[in-house]
Amino acid sequence: MSGVTATGDGKPNGLKTAVATRFARAWLVVGAVMFLAIAGAGSTAAEQFDPDGAPNPDASSVHEQTLLRQAPRIEGRIDIPDVKAGVLIQPEGREWDYFHEVTLRQVGAVVILGMIAVLALGYFVLGRMRISAGRSGWKVHRFSAFERFSHWLTAVSFVILGLTGLNITFGNILLLPVIGPEAFSDLSQAAKYAHNFTSFAFVIGLVLIVVMWIKDNVPRKVDIDWIKQGGGFIRSKHAPAGRFNAGEKMVFWLALAGGAAVAVSGYLLLFPFYATDIAEMQAAQIVHAVIAVLFVALILGHIYIGTLGMEGAFEAMGTGEVDLNWAKEHHDVWLRDQLTEKDRAGQATTRPAE
Amino acid sequence: MARMKFLCDADRCIDCNACVTACKNENEVPWGINRRRVVTINDGKPGERSVSMACMHCTDAPCAAVCPVKCIFPTDDGIVLHSKDLCIGCGYCFYACPFGAPQYPGVGNFGSRGKMDKCTYCAGGGGSEAPGSAEEFRKYGSNRFGEGKLPMCAEMCSTKSLLAGDGEVIAEIYKERVLKRGYGSGAWGWMTAYHEDVAV
Numbered sequence: 386m387s388g389v390t391a392t393g394d395g396k397p398n399g400l401k402t403a404v405a406t407r408f409a410r411a412w413l414v415v416g417a418v419m420f421l422a423i424a425g426a427g428s429t430a431a432e433q434f435d436p437d438g439a440p441n442p443d444a445s446s447v448h449e450q451t452l453l454r455q456a457p458r459i460e461g462r463i464d465i466p467d468v469k470a471g472v473l474i475q476p477e478g479r480e481w482d483y484f485h486e487v488t489l490r491q492v493g494a495v496v497i498l499g500m501i502a503v504l505a506l507g508y509f510v511l512g513r514m515r516i517s518a519g520r521s522g523w524k525v526h527r528f529s530a531f532e533r534f535s536h537w538l539t540a541v542s543f544v545i546l547g548l549t550g551l552n553i554t555f556g557n558i559l560l561l562p563v564i565g566p567e568a569f570s571d572l573s574q575a576a577k578y579a580h581n582f583t584s585f586a587f588v589i590g591l592v593l594i595v596v597m598w599i600k601d602n603v604p605r606k607v608d609i610d611w612i613k614q615g616g617g618f619i620r621s622k623h624a625p626a627g628r629f630n631a632g633e634k635m636v637f638w639l640a641l642a643g644g645a646a647v648a649v650s651g652y653l654l655l656f657p658f659y660a661t662d663i664a665e666m667q668a669a670q671i672v673h674a675v676i677a678v679l680f681v682a683l684i685l686g687h688i689y690i691g692t693l694g695m696e697g698a699f700e701a702m703g704t705g706e707v708d709l710n711w712a713k714e715h716h717d718v719w720l721r722d723q724l725t726e727k728d729r730a731g732q733a734t735t736r737p738a739e
Numbered sequence: 740m741a742r743m744k745f746l747c748d749a750d751r752c753i754d755c756n757a758c759v760t761a762c763k764n765e766n767e768v769p770w771g772i773n774r775r776r777v778v779t780i781n782d783g784k785p786g787e788r789s790v791s792m793a794c795m796h797c798t799d800a801p802c803a804a805v806c807p808v809k810c811i812f813p814t815d816d817g818i819v820l821h822s823k824d825l826c827i828g829c830g831y832c833f834y835a836c837p838f839g840a841p842q843y844p845g846v847g848n849f850g851s852r853g854k855m856d857k858c859t860y861c862a863g864g865g866g867s868e869a870p871g872s873a874e875e876f877r878k879y880g881s882n883r884f885g886e887g888k889l890p891m892c893a894e895m896c897s898t899k900s901l902l903a904g905d906g907e908v909i910a911e912i913y914k915e916r917v918l919k920r921g922y923g924s925g926a927w928g929w930m931t932a933y934h935e936d937v938a939v
Contacts, residue, residue, distance in 0.1 A: 446786040446922070447786050470776050481805075482835045553807045554807075666830075
């Protein structure tokens with residue numbers, strides 16, 4: 386290169402010409418070097434000889450195990466139009482198989498049965514949380530009809546999705562031996578379509594819930610007090626809360642995060658090969674399954690506290706109206722705001738039960 | 740008891756796709772499905788090799804393990820068959836298969852894949868149809884195996900690159916070739932499919 390530069394610099398006139406010449410010569414040198422390099426590499430790779438002097442055709446051949454050490458999959462060119470068939474071997478299918486058959490089943494069983502065990506223990510140790518002051522007979526409006534519709538749309542679709550999803554993982558252990566292969570296959574086929582299409586109802590419900598309730602679920606100072614007071618589980622202490630207490634807020638945010646994760650991973654699986662290849666579908670399935678079993682455990686806790694676990698809680702989502710004393714005990718800040726707001730509007734704040 | 744396997748001697752495969760054509764014709768495989776395919780590794784480069792691949796009829800087949808309705812099973816000869824009557828088209832075998840063997844007549848949006856289809860080792864189907872019946876042929880293709888014949892792809896292979904038969908026998912044939920000619924790029928997919936390689 387230094388020789389090229391010296392020759393170019395020697396020309397006093399025509400700067401443009403000098404530069405052009407310099408470039409041309411530089412390219413010539415680069416080209417020659419590249420040619421020699423390729424030719425050299427080619428000769429060493431292709432022309433290896435066996436001890437008897439015969440060329441060894443295997444000298445540069447690709448080896449499966451070498452390729453698998455370089456990349457998780459072996460891909461090549463294929464003549465048929467189906468380009469994804471160009472993937473020759475992807476051994477990670479074996480690992481995904483292990484995840485699905487062993488890891489997922491263990492994690493799923495431990496998480497879901499563990500949650501049921503914790504709730505059962507809670508029920509037998511703590512018992513049902515009663516309204517300690519008893520029912521007042523006065524009702525406070527808590528959830529509008531549309532709020533309840535959104536909640537139950539999400540809830541019913543969640544139960545359908547949960548059961549049909551668990552069927553894919555646990556059905557062939559628990560249900561197949563009971564009802565036989567033909568009936569189980571028909572059931573699972575229906576369950577698959579139910580799962581795929583109910584997902585849309587779930588997502589709509591989740592979006593409605595998030596839009597309606599996000600402002601009431603922003604963490605506030607009162608939530609710290611609620612946690613400090615033991616979240617209402619310690620009978621001697623009063624845990625203050627706004628419209629939603631810190632526990633409910635946690636369910637809200639986890640449901641939002643979990644719902645988004647299962648929806649995204651689920652829709653990737655619902656439209657195969659649009660945005661994913663096989664390895665990514667395996668990853669999507671792992672995310673979908675793990676988040677889903679955690680979600681089921683979370684919602685089991687939510688169902689327990691809303692029905693068996695606490696007196697007076699179910700009415701909020703049932704009729705939309707709760708007892709005044711229940712509201713005082715569990716959502717005192719919200720109740721105070723409601724009453725002052727209604728007083729200002731000059732309306733009757735509460736009405737007696739029929 | 741024989742253990743049926745496939746072995747593709749990549750140093751003999753010339754990418755002629757006769758195995759693909761033979762399979763399609765023998766089993767009247769529908770459009771869009773290729774039970775067997777030939778993939779060329781390092782195409783156009785030194786050391787290029789072509790490998791003919793279909794269902795390898797794996798040991799501890801991952802497809803059979805993950806099938807939610809347990810419709811995939813190995814026969815006594817180690818051939819992995821499935822029942823299209825029980826298949827729900829969930830796609831799980833497709834995620835699990837290391838060789839991309841399971842395929843579906845539909846694209847699969849909204850789970851509308853249809854019944855899974857894959858290489859049957861020309862051994863008919865795993866359903867309730869009578870072996871060799873027209874009904875079995877319509878759903879799964881040929882049942883050459885029931886007539887004592889090997890898969891059409893291997894039988895048609897012009898360079899005898901693709902070998903089918905008892906695992907020990909075809910491994911022995913491959914070993915002999917490697918020893919005689921002095922080289923071999925290995926039994927492609929064997930480690931993944933059968934947890935063992937052909938030791939030469």
